[in-house]
Amino acid sequence: MQTLKVELANRSYPIHIGRHLLSDASLILPHLKRKHVAIVTNTTVAPLYLDQLSSSLKAEGVTVIQIILPDGEAYKNSETLNIIYDALLQNRCERSTTLIALGGGVIGDLTGYAAATYLRGVPFIQVPTTLLSQVDSSVGGKTGINHPLGKNMIGAFYQPQLVLADIDTLQTLPPREFSAGVAEVIKYGLIRDADFFDWLETNMTSLMQLDEQVLSYAIYHSCQNKADVVAKDEHEQGERALLNLGHTFGHAIENAMGYGVWLHGEAVAAGTVMAADLSQRMGWLSDHDVTRIKSSFEGANLPIKPPSLGVEKYLDLMSLDKKVENGKIRLILQQGIGKSVITSDYDAEKLKETLAV
Ligand SMILES: NC(=O)c1ccc[n+]([C@@H]2O[C@H](COP(=O)([O-])OP(=O)(O)OC[C@H]3O[C@@H](n4cnc5c(N)ncnc54)[C@H](O)[C@@H]3O)[C@@H](O)[C@H]2O)c1
Numbered sequence: 001m002q003t004l005k006v007e008l009a010n011r012s013y014p015i016h017i018g019r020h021l022l023s024d025a026s027l028i029l030p031h032l033k034r035k036h037v038a039i040v041t042n043t044t045v046a047p048l049y050l051d052q053l054s055s056s057l058k059a060e061g062v063t064v065i066q067i068i069l070p071d072g073e074a075y076k077n078s079e080t081l082n083i084i085y086d087a088l089l090q091n092r093c094e095r096s097t098t099l100i101a102l103g104g105g106v107i108g109d110l111t112g113y114a115a116a117t118y119l120r121g122v123p124f125i126q127v128p129t130t131l132l133s134q135v136d137s138s139v140g141g142k143t144g145i146n147h148p149l150g151k152n153m154i155g156a157f158y159q160p161q162l163v164l165a166d167i168d169t170l171q172t173l174p175p176r177e178f179s180a181g182v183a184e185v186i187k188y189g190l191i192r193d194a195d196f197f198d199w200l201e202t203n204m205t206s207l208m209q210l211d212e213q214v215l216s217y218a219i220y221h222s223c224q225n226k227a228d229v230v231a232k233d234e235h236e237q238g239e240r241a242l243l244n245l246g247h248t249f250g251h252a253i254e255n256a257m258g259y260g261v262w263l264h265g266e267a268v269a270a271g272t273v274m275a276a277d278l279s280q281r282m283g284w285l286s287d288h289d290v291t292r293i294k295s296s297f298e299g300a301n302l303p304i305k306p307p308s309l310g311v312e313k314y315l316d317l318m319s320l321d322k323k324v325e326n327g328k329i330r331l332i333l334q335q336g337i338g339k340s341v342i343t344s345d346y347d348a349e350k351l352k353e354t355l356a357v
């Protein structure tokens, strides 16, 4: 098992990455206020891993409440959040009850937001079971739900007590979902780590085959990059916005196509290609680098061609992005591989050319 730490003063927490972690309750016990937990998961993950996690905790005398939600991005909303609140109240959960998110990013975001708000805040633990959630969503404390008008529009920054990433769970992940996670892995290379991007170019085939060493390295290195950024800028006042590369375009795609039709990682991949296209039009990124970016996504079986929504639709949806300032859409653009910037200083006409796909 490898461990790294998100350094946030008295809210610091460890990320454990390795095999057989779900059945090792000793990793969780030190982080519980009381031997009382509510595991939140969904109808797909429950039959695969709920028993393993519950049994190991029960064997140590922990009372386990199970909350099983419907599966899918379309359920990352206030109705599903209410299912969690209802179950917590019906089971008389207290401030000392720890919520455990067992699943992908949807479960993690929902559970984290429930933890941030139930009784004005209870502890929670992330047990991510998708590649995307192991490399990105379980780390950093962004929690929340979607609104019909925009992605993740309601939420809170609320850090977990612990992240437990058991890479064995990835064996059952459908290939399309694995690919979606690789989009966020590539992101770290593009925004701040050119060496990691080079390494990914060399090792993409092995990564897609779930080679254990390559997979562990990719997860550890992604978490390290995210932990570094979050430690410097927890509440996205500056540098953290770089983690949003491709997301202003991508969230527009997810919303326009209907939540869940394009996977988050797929929309991020196509959105990152759009950001690269605009960067190239601005003269900031070479043709060669644009080709490298597209090839890396293609190597992970990710889409590089965005849907044709129409320029006005794109602009309308992008204008609801959380990074909008004084009505101006701020974008993460590329000034090379490993060098992203947040800027509102782009040519609006060139943006329209990028959106006219
Ligand atoms: N909070 C953050 O910082 C952050 C970062 C990135 C993405 N996100 C959010 O995360 C969500 C996407 O997360 P995701 O890609 O994990 O999607 P997801 O949570 O929808 O999981 C993908 C699918 O895989 C299934 N699944 C999960 N684990 C499995 C396993 N081990 N074996 C088989 N099936 C499994 C799920 O039930 C689901 O059907 C989006 O809502 C996105 O906005 C949040």
Ligand SMILES: O=C(O)C(=O)C[C@@H](O)[C@H](O)[C@H](O)COP(=O)(O)O
Binding pocket: 136, 140, 142, 151, 152, 184, 236, 240, 241, 243, 244, 247, 322
């Ligand atoms: O942690 C962050 O910060 C990120 O931006 C990570 C993203 O991959 C993630 O999709 C996040 O949920 C997007 O945040 P949002 O603030 O644009 O909703």
Ligand SMILES: [Zn+2]
Binding pocket: 136, 184, 247, 264, 268
């Ligand atoms: Zn993302």
